[in-house]
Amino acid sequence: MIRVEQWSPADGLSLEPNALVAAKEIDRNLALTAGPGAGKTEMLAQRADFLLRTGSCRYPKRILAISFKVDASQNLKARVRKRCGQELAARFDSHTFHAFAKRIIDRFRLVLTGRDALDPDYSIGKHRVQRRSITFDDMVPLAVQIVESSQIARNAIRQTYSHVFLDEFQDCTNAQYELIKACFQDTTVRLTAVGDTKQRIMGWAGALEGIFESYAEDFDAHPLNLYQNFRSEPRLRRMQNAMVHVMDPPAALDGADLPGDEGEIEVLRFDNDDDEAEALADSVRGWIDDEGVNPSEIAVLVSKQQNLYCQKLRAALDAKGVPYRDEDATQNLASEPVANLIVDFLLVAAGQRQPGPFQRLLDLVVFGRGLDQENEYRARSRWNRFVATVKQRLAAEEADLADLDDLRTIVNELLDIVGRDAVVALSSEYAHGDYLQLQIDATTDRAHTLMSEGDDPVTALASFSGDQAAKIMSIHKSKGLEFDTVVVLGVEKQTFWGDQDAERSAYFVGISRAKRRLYLTVCNERERPEGANNRWNVARTEHDEFVGYATPYL
Incomplete structure (x- = not known):
C-alpha cells in the first residue's frame, strides 16, 4: 500500500490532466464524458489501481464496474488485472447490468413473493412461468424490486462496495438507472459514470435523454471531460475537432494543440456506384498487397442499409479475391457471443x-x-x-x-x-x-x-472469426471499434437523411473509427439495388456539411 500523494499511473503511462484528476478523485461522484479513443477504459483501470493500491478502497470493500456488453466487462477486468495485479484485482467485480441484476436475484430471491416468487432452480427463458422461469427483460426490474423493498439487500450491497464504475453510461436505460439509484443513491458509495454523449446512438434501446445531466443532479456528480483522441493521427483528429466545434464548442481544442501532418484523408467522387465499387475494391486489394495492411484493419462503414448500399462492393471484392466479412448482425454468425464462446x-x-x-x-x-x-x-x-x-x-x-x-x-x-x-x-x-x-x-x-x-x-x-478479413458494417455497429483504414461510403444527403443532430453524431462516430487513413465516397447516381423500395433515390447530392469538415485537411 502506498500513500495517495505517492501514486502515479501504473506501467509508467501518462494521463491527460482531467483523466489524472478523475483517477485520483476521492471525495466526489464523477460524471466523465469523453470522445472516441480518449482512453476511457484505461482511465477506469488506472482509477481502480489508485483506489486499491492506496487503500482508498479500504479492505475488504470492493469496486463494482457495470458495463453494457460482456466483452466490455471482460476487457475492463483484464485491464485492471494487468495494471494492479491479480491479488488486488480480485477485489474488482466487473459485470453487465443483467449479470449484476441476476446476482441480486440469486442472493435475495426470498424477498420476491406472490407472483414474483422464484424457486431455487429457476431459469431464464423465453417465457415467464410462475416460480420456474423469468425472461431476460424481467431481470433488472426484479432486482430493483428486491433492493427497494429489502433493507437487508440494500445494506448488503452498500457494505460490499465503496466505489462503482458505470461504463458507456450514455446508453443507460430507465430500468437500469433505477437499479443504480435504488442501490447507491444517498450513500457514501462513490460513483464514476463514464460515457460519450456524442456516441449516444442507441435511442431505440430506451437510452435516456440527458442521462448525464440527470445523474449529475441525482448524485451531485462533478462533471469532467476527456478530450484527447489517442486513436487517430493528427490530421484526422483536427477533422474530428472541427466537428466538435459545431457539436459541443466548449469541448473543442485549439488547433495548435493538435500539431503534426500524419494521417490521410481523401474524398472520392464518382459518377455512379459501379465506378465506386470497382475503385474501392482495387484500393482495398492494394492496401493489403502493396502496403501489407491486415485485412481486419480495413472497414467500410455505411450510415444505414449496408445490405443494399454494398451489394456492388461485395461483388467487386469477391471478383478480386479480397477477404471480407459483412458484419450485419442478422447475417454474421461470428459476431454472436455464443459463437465466440464455442x-x-x-x-x-x-x-x-x-x-x-x-x-x-x-x-x-x-x-x-x-x-x-x-x-x-x-x-x-x-x-x-x-x-x-x-x-x-x-x-x-x-x-x-x-x-x-x-x-x-x-x-x-x-x-x-x-x-x-x-x-x-x-x-x-x-x-x-x-x-x-x-x-x-x-x-x-x-x-x-x-x-x-x-x-x-x-x-x-x-x-471462422474472420480475423483476416476486411469488415463491412453499419456505423452503429462500428461503435467502440477502431481500424487503420476506414471508408465512409455514401456521404450524401440521401444517406444521412434523418434528424441532423443524430446524423451528425453518427457521422462523428464513423470518422473517428479511423486511426491512420479516412476515405469518404460520394456518387452522383446509385442504381436502385435488389430489395430496395420505391423511396430509393437514384440521383445523389453530396452532403456539403459532412464533406466540408474534411476539406481543409485533404
Whole structure:
C-alpha cells in the first residue's frame, strides 16, 4: 500500500490532466464524458489501481464496474488485472447490468413473493412461468424490486462496495438507472459514470435523454471531460475537432494543440456506384498487397442499409479475391457471443497455446462472476479439469472434432459447465424464442464444415472469426471499434437523411473509427439495388456539411 500523494499511473503511462484528476478523485461522484479513443477504459483501470493500491478502497470493500456488453466487462477486468495485479484485482467485480441484476436475484430471491416468487432452480427463458422461469427483460426490474423493498439487500450491497464504475453510461436505460439509484443513491458509495454523449446512438434501446445531466443532479456528480483522441493521427483528429466545434464548442481544442501532418484523408467522387465499387475494391486489394495492411484493419462503414448500399462492393471484392466479412448482425454468425464462446473453447481444446481465447474463457467462466477467493479457486479448478479432460479425449482419439456427433457432444458439455443461464445472459436476444439454440446449432455446423475440409483445427477455426478479413458494417455497429483504414461510403444527403443532430453524431462516430487513413465516397447516381423500395433515390447530392469538415485537411 502506498500513500495517495505517492501514486502515479501504473506501467509508467501518462494521463491527460482531467483523466489524472478523475483517477485520483476521492471525495466526489464523477460524471466523465469523453470522445472516441480518449482512453476511457484505461482511465477506469488506472482509477481502480489508485483506489486499491492506496487503500482508498479500504479492505475488504470492493469496486463494482457495470458495463453494457460482456466483452466490455471482460476487457475492463483484464485491464485492471494487468495494471494492479491479480491479488488486488480480485477485489474488482466487473459485470453487465443483467449479470449484476441476476446476482441480486440469486442472493435475495426470498424477498420476491406472490407472483414474483422464484424457486431455487429457476431459469431464464423465453417465457415467464410462475416460480420456474423469468425472461431476460424481467431481470433488472426484479432486482430493483428486491433492493427497494429489502433493507437487508440494500445494506448488503452498500457494505460490499465503496466505489462503482458505470461504463458507456450514455446508453443507460430507465430500468437500469433505477437499479443504480435504488442501490447507491444517498450513500457514501462513490460513483464514476463514464460515457460519450456524442456516441449516444442507441435511442431505440430506451437510452435516456440527458442521462448525464440527470445523474449529475441525482448524485451531485462533478462533471469532467476527456478530450484527447489517442486513436487517430493528427490530421484526422483536427477533422474530428472541427466537428466538435459545431457539436459541443466548449469541448473543442485549439488547433495548435493538435500539431503534426500524419494521417490521410481523401474524398472520392464518382459518377455512379459501379465506378465506386470497382475503385474501392482495387484500393482495398492494394492496401493489403502493396502496403501489407491486415485485412481486419480495413472497414467500410455505411450510415444505414449496408445490405443494399454494398451489394456492388461485395461483388467487386469477391471478383478480386479480397477477404471480407459483412458484419450485419442478422447475417454474421461470428459476431454472436455464443459463437465466440464455442470457437474460443475449441481453439483451446485443439491448440497447444491459445493465450487470447484461454484468457477470454477464464474471464467469462471464472473471473467474471464476482466470486469470493475460495469459490473462484474452485471454479477455476473445475474449469481446468474440464479443459484437460477434453484435451485428453482428443489426444487419445476418443473424440474427433471433425465428427459432427462428437463435436455436438463437446459443445453441449461446454455449455453445461458454463451454465445455461450464463450463456443466456451473453445477449438479450438469447432469452427470446429459439434464437440461442439456432445460433448454437449454426456455430456447431459451421465449425464442423471448416474442420472437415482437411486443415488442422486451429487454422480452420481461425478462419471462422474472420480475423483476416476486411469488415463491412453499419456505423452503429462500428461503435467502440477502431481500424487503420476506414471508408465512409455514401456521404450524401440521401444517406444521412434523418434528424441532423443524430446524423451528425453518427457521422462523428464513423470518422473517428479511423486511426491512420479516412476515405469518404460520394456518387452522383446509385442504381436502385435488389430489395430496395420505391423511396430509393437514384440521383445523389453530396452532403456539403459532412464533406466540408474534411476539406481543409485533404
